Amino acid sequence: MIYADANGSLPLLPEVRDYLATRIPSQLWGNPNAIHTLGSQIKGGMDKCREIVGDVLGANPTQVIWNSGSSESCSTVLQHVLLPMKTGKTIIYSSPIEHAAIGAALEHYKNVWDYELRYMPVSVDGLVDESWLASELDGNHHRCAMITCMAVNNETGVIQPWEKIRDLSKNHQIPFVCDTTQLIGRLPFHFNDSGLEWAMASGHKLGALPGSGFLLARDPGALKPLVWGGGQESGLRGGTQNYLGVETLAVALQTLPTKLARIPQLNAWRKNLEAGLPSGTVVIGAQLERLPGTMLIGCPGVHGQGVQIELEGQDIFVTTSAACSDNEPATSKVLRAMKIDDILGRSVIRASLPLSASESDYQALLGSLKTAYAKLNRIKAY
Amino acid sequence: MIYADANGSLPLLPEVRDYLATRIPSQLWGNPNAIHTLGSQIKGGMDKCREIVGDVLGANPTQVIWNSGSSESCSTVLQHVLLPMKTGKTIIYSSPIEHAAIGAALEHYKNVWDYELRYMPVSVDGLVDESWLASELDGNHHRCAMITCMAVNNETGVIQPWEKIRDLSKNHQIPFVCDTTQLIGRLPFHFNDSGLEWAMASGHKLGALPGSGFLLARDPGALKPLVWGGGQESGLRGGTQNYLGVETLAVALQTLPTKLARIPQLNAWRKNLEAGLPSGTVVIGAQLERLPGTMLIGCPGVHGQGVQIELEGQDIFVTTSAACSDNEPATSKVLRAMKIDDILGRSVIRASLPLSASESDYQALLGSLKTAYAKLNRIKAY
Numbered sequence: 169m170i171y172a173d174a175n176g177s178l179p180l181l182p183e184v185r186d187y188l189a190t191r192i193p194s195q196l197w198g199n200p201n202a203i204h205t206l207g208s209q210i211k212g213g214m215d216k217c218r219e220i221v222g223d224v225l226g227a228n229p230t231q232v233i234w235n236s237g238s239s240e241s242c243s244t245v246l247q248h249v250l251l252p253m254k255t256g257k258t259i260i261y262s263s264p265i266e267h268a269a270i271g272a273a274l275e276h277y278k279n280v281w282d283y284e285l286r287y288m289p290v291s292v293d294g295l296v297d298e299s300w301l302a303s304e305l306d307g308n309h310h311r312c313a314m315i316t317c318m319a320v321n322n323e324t325g326v327i328q329p330w331e332k333i334r335d336l337s338k339n340h341q342i343p344f345v346c347d348t349t350q351l352i353g354r355l356p357f358h359f360n361d362s363g364l365e366w367a368m369a370s371g372h373k374l375g376a377l378p379g380s381g382f383l384l385a386r387d388p389g390a391l392k393p394l395v396w397g398g399g400q401e402s403g404l405r406g407g408t409q410n411y412l413g414v415e416t417l418a419v420a421l422q423t424l425p426t427k428l429a430r431i432p433q434l435n436a437w438r439k440n441l442e443a444g445l446p447s448g449t450v451v452i453g454a455q456l457e458r459l460p461g462t463m464l465i466g467c468p469g470v471h472g473q474g475v476q477i478e479l480e481g482q483d484i485f486v487t488t489s490a491a492c493s494d495n496e497p498a499t500s501k502v503l504r505a506m507k508i509d510d511i512l513g514r515s516v517i518r519a520s521l522p523l524s525a526s527e528s529d530y531q532a533l534l535g536s537l538k539t540a541y542a543k544l545n546r547i548k549a550y
Numbered sequence: 551m552i553y554a555d556a557n558g559s560l561p562l563l564p565e566v567r568d569y570l571a572t573r574i575p576s577q578l579w580g581n582p583n584a585i586h587t588l589g590s591q592i593k594g595g596m597d598k599c600r601e602i603v604g605d606v607l608g609a610n611p612t613q614v615i616w617n618s619g620s621s622e623s624c625s626t627v628l629q630h631v632l633l634p635m636k637t638g639k640t641i642i643y644s645s646p647i648e649h650a651a652i653g654a655a656l657e658h659y660k661n662v663w664d665y666e667l668r669y670m671p672v673s674v675d676g677l678v679d680e681s682w683l684a685s686e687l688d689g690n691h692h693r694c695a696m697i698t699c700m701a702v703n704n705e706t707g708v709i710q711p712w713e714k715i716r717d718l719s720k721n722h723q724i725p726f727v728c729d730t731t732q733l734i735g736r737l738p739f740h741f742n743d744s745g746l747e748w749a750m751a752s753g754h755k756l757g758a759l760p761g762s763g764f765l766l767a768r769d770p771g772a773l774k775p776l777v778w779g780g781g782q783e784s785g786l787r788g789g790t791q792n793y794l795g796v797e798t799l800a801v802a803l804q805t806l807p808t809k810l811a812r813i814p815q816l817n818a819w820r821k822n823l824e825a826g827l828p829s830g831t832v833v834i835g836a837q838l839e840r841l842p843g844t845m846l847i848g849c850p851g852v853h854g855q856g857v858q859i860e861l862e863g864q865d866i867f868v869t870t871s872a873a874c875s876d877n878e879p880a881t882s883k884v885l886r887a888m889k890i891d892d893i894l895g896r897s898v899i900r901a902s903l904p905l906s907a908s909e910s911d912y913q914a915l916l917g918s919l920k921t922a923y924a925k926l927n928r929i930k931a932y
Contacts, residue, residue, distance in 0.1 A: 379792025410761025
């Protein structure tokens, strides 16, 4: 099997699987906030994990807030920044290619709280145009409640100009929310050097257990919680922690530094793959800096799900664009924002290989894509 | 080992452990919302779990919303009911013995949103007085935004008059939020017969994986999400689900019906235990209906943590009151609301045995308590 949907979710890493093999049968279960020694052992374990995660990602342990994952983190940070609404600060600048964890929340704030959403333009190959934001802010910075732009787009893999947007935000003293979900665990990242107020990650995207995750906060004491409760996480996130998930996050992140060193190699293998694709195929964002394992490939006129199914028949797992369902291929919201037409938009598949991928994974993927396109190009069913 | 902290958290059930032994090494990992067959298998599994949970708890599968647990559920329901603030509806009636998942959130709403909190009185043995609420509502129902009272108190195990409060709320058409966290999985419960709008449970209290849980909603489509995202859970709770946690919830809840049948037996064993306690000890709420495994036992003048440590020395795990820390015994918020003085309040230990406990667990607990009290009664250190 070749698993090429790492951006969607990453199966448990072998190291995590091995860890769980002895952890699950153990006796170490209980409430980490209880006064007995089972509790204090579990709590001590979580604090050790905090140090490990902080160490790998350049954060202080006190800046690590365990929670259920990025969607929760995004909702937490957005409500922290946006509620209550401040007089005169009614504009939110966003990109049209945000993950729904940001996008859906912003729609809510627009509907219920009267914020006005303004979208930065995005190029046809998927790069947000921050120069537009710079001129908007000249006139409107005083009315701006927040700016948000993801670090890396999950569909295209394109790395966004988040550092420039961060600087613009800082110059105007406007809160900047950067969704780092596809940055952490995929590219080098040092939280304290990043200049970001917050960063978020989901365990299931890192090869840890689903239902785990964390929010990094530069100034944790200032954060308004989303989930209230019994004082856990220094009062910043109520509820008994998913301590098993936390332990797997630490195990998973400990494997990261070695994997990041493979990026130049992965980029080279990806370059070969893309060079070998049949004529007629299009690689979205090919000229831009992208995650080394992500390729959003289309072939105008060929049904994206047809390619996905062909590949699955060869035990290779990719996805189509987020919006596709079995019977109604649709160009995704992200691609529509990039002004990509339906002929191309409905044809895309996203292959996202993990950092641990081998050269033969890239080669096998290319081989299967060539076979699939050769077969499907004969059928132009729509 | 005798684990008597079930109300705090319940170690993985043997059935869950067995399930995980083959599940974790399997290949079935991925994003349940992805278009490929790994995703659709995982998603199908979650829907099967929805049916199982609905079946055990008397809910329709569509009423089951997977999330990270009760604290998240409480925050979700409270923000749904309380935001935005409705003109003239400024009063919230609560009990002073609520779990912090409700209590801490209400404090937040009081501070930021100008709600006024009014507390129902509670008797010295831990029963909320709903007749007080009835007379308050006569004059103030039109100003009331919400009423909340837990079904079962986690410290005392006392079953609260939630059904009467539900009826009062319905008569006045006021939203009623009932924290069911210590009811589900401990006592018989049928959601659709309960007349409740919402019910919540945490996996780690049911012997499933930590970081799992669900909210039951009578009218799910009406719910305002707390965590926004990619449309998961019919748009009601964003973020990739903790599918492994969900599977363990189903496995755990399938064991419930058999265990509930043991309640009369457990009550009898608990009666024997309490009858055998040394003179000088006090059982809080002894005359009230309680969870069959919960005993909040004090011995005025004896340090509660001393008893907890003695019991741990005999491999029996109990807790003291929530507010205790190693060096500063303090009477818990709940006991203070019950007007229990420090001499008794600082002496309590809470033993909470699971539904699977044996008669010899109750007997061994009694034996150890007698030993501990005999030893500690000689030391009246504070």
